[in-house]
Amino acid sequence: MALILVKYGPSHPVAKLKLETAKEEDRVLLIQNGVYWALEDPSKYTKARVYATKGDFVARGYGEEESKVPLLDYPEVVDLIVENEKFIG
Amino acid sequence: MEKKVLFVAYQSPVGSVWPNEVFRTAFGMYGEDIEPAVLFLDEACVTVSKNTKPELLGLFPLTTCHRLIKRYGTPVYVVKEDLERYNVKEMEEIFNPQILSRVELSDFLHQFDLVIFM
Amino acid sequence: MKITIQVMVPPYSYEDLDTAIKIAEAALDKGHEVTIFLFSDSVLAVNKLVKPVKADRNIPEKLSQLIKEKGLRVEICGICMDYRGVNTDMIIEGSNPSGLPELAELIYTSDRFINLMA
Numbered sequence: 001m002a003l004i005l006v007k008y009g010p011s012h013p014v015a016k017l018k019l020e021t022a023k024e025e026d027r028v029l030l031i032q033n034g035v036y037w038a039l040e041d042p043s044k045y046t047k048a049r050v051y052a053t054k055g056d057f058v059a060r061g062y063g064e065e066e067s068k069v070p071l072l073d074y075p076e077v078v079d080l081i082v083e084n085e086k087f088i089g
Numbered sequence: 090m091e092k093k094v095l096f097v098a099y100q101s102p103v104g105s106v107w108p109n110e111v112f113r114t115a116f117g118m119y120g121e122d123i124e125p126a127v128l129f130l131d132e133a134c135v136t137v138s139k140n141t142k143p144e145l146l147g148l149f150p151l152t153t154c155h156r157l158i159k160r161y162g163t164p165v166y167v168v169k170e171d172l173e174r175y176n177v178k179e180m181e182e183i184f185n186p187q188i189l190s191r192v193e194l195s196d197f198l199h200q201f202d203l204v205i206f207m
Numbered sequence: 208m209k210i211t212i213q214v215m216v217p218p219y220s221y222e223d224l225d226t227a228i229k230i231a232e233a234a235l236d237k238g239h240e241v242t243i244f245l246f247s248d249s250v251l252a253v254n255k256l257v258k259p260v261k262a263d264r265n266i267p268e269k270l271s272q273l274i275k276e277k278g279l280r281v282e283i284c285g286i287c288m289d290y291r292g293v294n295t296d297m298i299i300e301g302s303n304p305s306g307l308p309e310l311a312e313l314i315y316t317s318d319r320f321i322n323l324m325a
Contacts, residue, residue, distance in 0.1 A: 002199065002204075005321065005322070005323070007223075007323065007325060008325070013099065013130075013131055014099050014130070014131075014206060014325050017130070017194070020195075021194050021195035021198055022195075023195065023199060031226055031323075032221075032222045032223075032226060053226075055229070056222075073233075074229045074230060074232070074233035075233045075236070075237065077229075077230060077233065078230065078233045078234045078237055078239070081210065081230070081234070081319050081321060082208060082239075082319065084319075085202075085318075085319070086199075086201075086202055086203070087202075087203050087204065087319070087320055087321065087322070088198055088201075088203075088204040089204070089205075089206060089321065089322050089323070089325070092314065092315055094314060097325075099325070106247070110246075110247065113307070114246075114307060114310070116307075117306075117307025117308065117310060117311055118307075118311045118314065119311075120308050120311050120312075121311040121312060121314070121315040122315060123311060123314060123315055203314065203320050203322075205213070205320075205322045205324070206322065206324055206325035207215065207324050207325070
């Protein structure tokens with residue numbers, strides 16, 4: 001089970017590749033411009049469970065209710081890091 | 090316990106420093122119980138072309154990498170579809186790259202403890 | 208738990224240093240041991256001579272505060288500093304010029320390694 005960090009939005013080839021190659025048991029964390037993925041249902045672009053950083057999402061002009069994935073504060077981000085031994089990012 | 094670490098570049102070796110930095114970082118791992126490997130994606134696949142020469146523009150050459158890869162034998166991987174897309178026909182033998190197809194990437198990336206994109 | 212966060216892009220142009228600082232502070236508050244490793248252009252983040260405008264955050268000062276108050280470790284790639292003309296007189300107190308052997312050690316000994324480049 002790996003934590004996959006995605007920093008870029010849907011126009012970036014590496015972000016797309018990371019999401020496409022993620023496995024069901026992986027956890028994806030969308031940070032910075034990666035949060036633009038959160039506007040879409042994650043089942044359309046990845047098999048993994050997806051989260052996004054709340055601050056990054058709200059700062060880009062969206063309401064929390066617009067996110068299609070759970071939004072995390074930084075203490076919760078740290079928990080996600082701790083839970084996943086492997087890392088892709 | 091040994092850690093398997095994959096360093097990935099996706100930007101061009103001419104016009105960006107990242108393929109060179111990927112090699113430099115991978116070579117720096119040998120002092121610890123770490124097994125480094127290198128993967129070139131997208132435009133970075135041009136790194137393994139025999140005819141790629143950043144020095145023609147006065148940029149830092151890849152020849153230092155050639156010398157060090159000969160010494161360390163670090164595994165280098167490239168993606169078949171990228172080689173075709175960027176028209177890489179003749180590959181630099183020193184890199185001895187192993188060719189993966191795009192569909193193999195998911196299992197390949199998950200073989201490593203850490204995958205570091207640069 | 209020992210957590211290392213690697214940053215590669217310059218402060219102020221991008222958000223990576225800010226993300227690293229937020230993760231680091233939250234992890235330190237939970238009692239983890241945290242190191243930020245600055246590679247490539249991110250080494251500019253420890254230059255104490257930077258003068259942001261009033262409305263902006265002072266990144267070197269924030270790093271310095273975390274070093275002093277919460278025990279953050281900041282390691283800097285020495286060659287990357289040389290390339291950018293950053294010398295030891297310019298860097299914030301408590302940050303350490305190091306290099307790839309230290310990065311390899313951090314990769315090997317850290318329980319979690321986070322890379323923010325791509």
